[in-house]
Structures are given as structure tokens and as C-alpha cells.
Amino acid sequence: MTASSIAKDLRAEIRAGTYKPGDRLPSEAALMTTYGVARMTARHGLSMLKDEGLTVTRHGSGVFVRSFDPIVFDSTGSGSDDSTITPVMDETDAGLTVRTLAVTPEEDPTEEARRALGLEPGVQVTTRERLHVKGRKPMLHGVSYVPASIAGGTPIAEDEIGPGGTYARLKELGHEPVKFHEEVVARMPTIEEIEALRIEPGTAVLQVMRTALDAEGAAVEYSRIVLDGGEFMLRYDFDA
Amino acid sequence: MTASSIAKDLRAEIRAGTYKPGDRLPSEAALMTTYGVARMTARHGLSMLKDEGLTVTRHGSGVFVRSFDPIVFDSTGSGSDDSTITPVMDETDAGLTVRTLAVTPEEDPTEEARRALGLEPGVQVTTRERLHVKGRKPMLHGVSYVPASIAGGTPIAEDEIGPGGTYARLKELGHEPVKFHEEVVARMPTIEEIEALRIEPGTAVLQVMRTALDAEGAAVEYSRIVLDGGEFMLRYDFDA
């Protein structure tokens, strides 16, 4: 018997519902005896399921079937219900609270932000870094860049930005975002993200890169948002 | 020395650019001697990088730094350039060709499709399954569901659907899609997807679930699209 066939059997049983979300799978010792393999082989079989995102392991406790009941991240939506957050409005629903990690009034932008905002080299930006938390679990990490020529001396460069967040302040400053451009990739988390968002092995992250444009078509904000793929679903509504 | 510290060193060297995309990393044997560890420990260190999506391994050849140069999947876009595909228009750019895998004129929908289309239990659908391929590499797998009451007896239920695909035929039938609703999740691929799309270890997939609505607000098509996360980036343009 091989690690792959152990994984195959357990995977089939999970799909069939023999093991349901939250259930514990057989221990490594149990798999060793039932399949007659060395411990490393049983472990390898279990680690395959973990890498597929089918299970989570708890040290000293066991291997458990994972569940997925996502929060909806709705960029195009205006309203929101209990399980939806609408980041453009900067509301926080779905039991999430925002923690502002850092505000830097003037800073050299990352190359990525500089290009998204269409800035010349050397031009500075105001940077806001935040974490959205649900209970004790960090769910979403966001960094927002606004040209310092717009944000300087305004609440955007302060720790307390006020109700409605960056977009509300931009509107007051005559730079209301009217168009948005988003790019989305799915990738495995970096080590830093695994720690910051406490991401389980076998979980991908969604990275959303959003550029907000004002009525003149000028880029007034760029956000780089990383979401725990095990916790979120994106939603977009648009016309043909 | 531990597996983690080997991974840490190599990760830092990849980020620093010591090893660039396409470069080969030190072999397991080399790591055993430089770090003075057993082979399984060196392997474990390398496998961490693979699981993070930083490297790809080629059996008998070595471990190489991965590159990411994505094709843009632009649902909201109308035009398209060399590296963009606009699925709503059913055009295939970016060197992709479509292979129709199966067309089923009448079938019970999956529960997922039934709910998205708002159909009563027992109502049947026309199903089209396709694969988008770039050279020999499968890139995207899509399954499309249209109520059989609409698609029956039309080219949508034929192998050859004609220019413009499902959306062009729906328009001719008086059910032009005017609104779209998309949901996106990032997850690890299933075994079937790993085989069908030839997905590298450490790569996530993007799953796009799209519902198309006609002018009456009726759902006329539901698509479930799975994209290789190592090959694609999604793009959305929308107004506030």
C-alpha cells in the first residue's frame, strides 16, 4: 500500500460523506495498522489531503475534515447583508472589525503602487495598512496608497480617518472615486501572510489589486488586499 | 539544521534574486552536504517551497524557480489585447483554443446549477463542457448550463454552436444576457482538476461561478469555470 492510495481512500470517504466537516480522520497509528505501512507513509497520505485543503491538522489532537462557509466580499455591491462586506463603502459587516496597523503620511510607494497610480518616480504617497479581524482570527490584510498631493494634511493621513473611510474623504476632497479597476490572483500565501492571517496549510489566498479613479479619470487610490481563501468568496455584479 | 531553516534560506535567496525564475536550485544531495542533514530533511525543505508555489520540480532534472506571467481573464471587458481573453464574448485570444468536450441536450442539472438558474427540481438543462488549451497545456475548464426550455432544438444543444458561442445564440433567441453575476473562490485543485488541467503542486485554482440574466431578469445561463491559478489573473472594471 502506498501513501497515494491511503489518500485516495480517505478522499473518497470524505466526498461520500463518511467523514463530514469537523469529523476526525483515523490517526496515523490506525492507518499504519490497517494499511500495514510505515509511519512516514501514513503521514504522507494524510499530508496530501492537507495540501489539497480537505483537512486541517491539530497537533496532539488529530486530523479533521475542513469546512467552508465563506464571507462574501462584494466590491460592486452597495448594500450588504449579514454575511457580506462591501469594501468600497468601507463598511464592516459579517462580524468583522477593522484594526488600523499603520498610517504613513509620506512615503515612497512600492513599484506596484507607483505604476497603478501613474506616478512619476520620486512622488510620494500616503499609506494606510489595516487588518480586518473576526473574533481573534485575522481575515483580510489591506494596504492603501493615495498620492500625498491629495491626502497630505487631510484625515487620510491621520490615524483616525473617520466614517466612510478613504473613499468618503476622497469625495469630500473633490476626488470621488467613480470607476474601479480590479485585478485578482489566487496564490499560496507567503510565510508572512501565513503568520499575519493565521492561514491553514492547504489554503490559498485571494489577492485583490484595486485602482479607484475619479471623474477626471485620474487614479486616486490603489489598494492591495489579501484575503484568506478559506474564509472568503468574491462577488461581482455587472452589466453587459 | 532543520527543514524549515533550509526552506528559509532558499526562500530568502529566491526573493533576493540569487535564484531567478527558471533557475535551478541546489540538488537534494548538495543540500545534504552543505547543511549536514539526512535526505528526507533536505527533501522536506524543498517540498515546503513547492507547497508555497515558489518552485516546480522536474523529476530527474531538478527543482526550479517558478515564474508567473498571467493571462488576463476579463469578464467585464469588451475589447481584448494579446494577453487578454474576454469570456463573455466567447472570443479566444492569448493563443488559446477551445475544445468542446461534451454537449448534453437534456440532463438533470447539478444542485448548484439548479439553484443558480432558479429552476424547479426535475427541470432539465442543456450542458456544454469545454476546455481552453494553450499549445498542449490545458488552461481552463468550463461547464455551462442553459435551461433546456430555451436551448432545446437550437445550436446551443449541438456540438457546433457557431460564432460568438452561447451568448450570441441566446441573443438570437430573444434572451440576450444583459446582466452578469459572478462569484469567485480560490481553492486547491481536486485530483481530477490536477489531471485535467495539469496543475503544478503548490498552485491554487480560481473558480468562477457566473450567472447570466436577460432583460427580464431571468437567469438564462450558469457557468462554472475553473482556471489554473498559476496561469491566470482576473480583471474587473466597474463603476461606483
Next chain:
DNA sequence: GAGTGGTCTAGACCACTTA
């Protein structure tokens, strides 16, 4: 204390790639 998963060692044989 008993049971669980996490890590590491030392060695074997196999499969694939490159030259």
C-alpha cells in the same frame, strides 16, 4: 499518562533526464 501529530535519521530501491 496515554494518545496524538511534528521532526529527524540512515538506508534502500525506483523512475526519469541528460549526456
Next chain:
DNA sequence: AAGTGGTCTAGACCACTCT
């Protein structure tokens, strides 16, 4: 043929959880 990664064994010690 030599070098590479893929798999498995048998055993050790450690860290964490549960009762």
C-alpha cells in the same frame, strides 16, 4: 552511466492535547 527527484521502511525523540 551518472545524476536527479519519488517513494518507502524502521526507528527515535519531541511537543501538544485530552482526560
